[in-house]
């Protein structure tokens with residue numbers, strides 16, 4: 001039963017990271033147009049915002065979920081320290097990613113700086129999500145399913 005409950009967070013965070021990957025690919029189309037002047041590239045703005053928002057809100061909820069499940073079910077949190085610390089770095093990046101994204105989406109204008117801030121923030125966020133996935137998978141394998 002506990003194994004099942006402890007698998008909810010890893011499952012949803014994995015999906016969140018996959019969605020973020022798809023969102024990043026869609027966002028890169030915009031970067032190709034804005035910064036590299038490439039022609040014939042299509043930026044699916046609405047789709048990018050929907051996928052990006054789904055990913056970032058899911059990851060934010062999953063962060064809270066991980067905290068709650070750990071507090072309720074897990075006494076030995078030592079193996080989680082790296083994962084826990086990086087989550088606290090991811091938290092502001094998630095909030096900035098969502099905030100800048102919603103602003104860009106709902107107040108469209110010709111801009112250069114804010115899209116760059118948004119892209120850099122979310123680029124760093126995405127790389128750190130992969131690091132977080134790595135430590136999460138280690139914890140899951142060794143301490144949840146004890147593989």
Ligand code: HEM
Nearest residue numbers: 023024027030031049052053101102104105115116119122
């Ligand atoms: C997985 C998370 C996300 C990633 C990796 C990401 C990445 C990017 C990238 C690389 C760009 C191009 C910016 C540039 O070239 O300077 C961009 C643009 C944009 N993003 Fe995101 N984004 C994410 C989430 C979001 C969210 C949650 C929203 C809105 C709800 C959003 C809305 C936008 C909009 C509207 C633009 C176009 C900006 C403009 O043309 O001025 N993004 N994004």
Ligand code: HEM
Nearest residue numbers: 006009010013063066067069070080084087133136137140
């Ligand atoms: C493949 C991705 C991930 C895996 C496999 C994973 C795995 C785990 C596991 C096994 C736990 C222990 C509790 C439980 O099983 O529910 C945990 C806790 C936690 N995870 Fe993840 N995780 C992943 C991604 C993430 C991401 C992306 C974040 C943050 C955005 C995050 C934040 C947390 C937090 C805050 C805790 C509680 C830590 C504590 O308070 O000690 N995890 N994770």
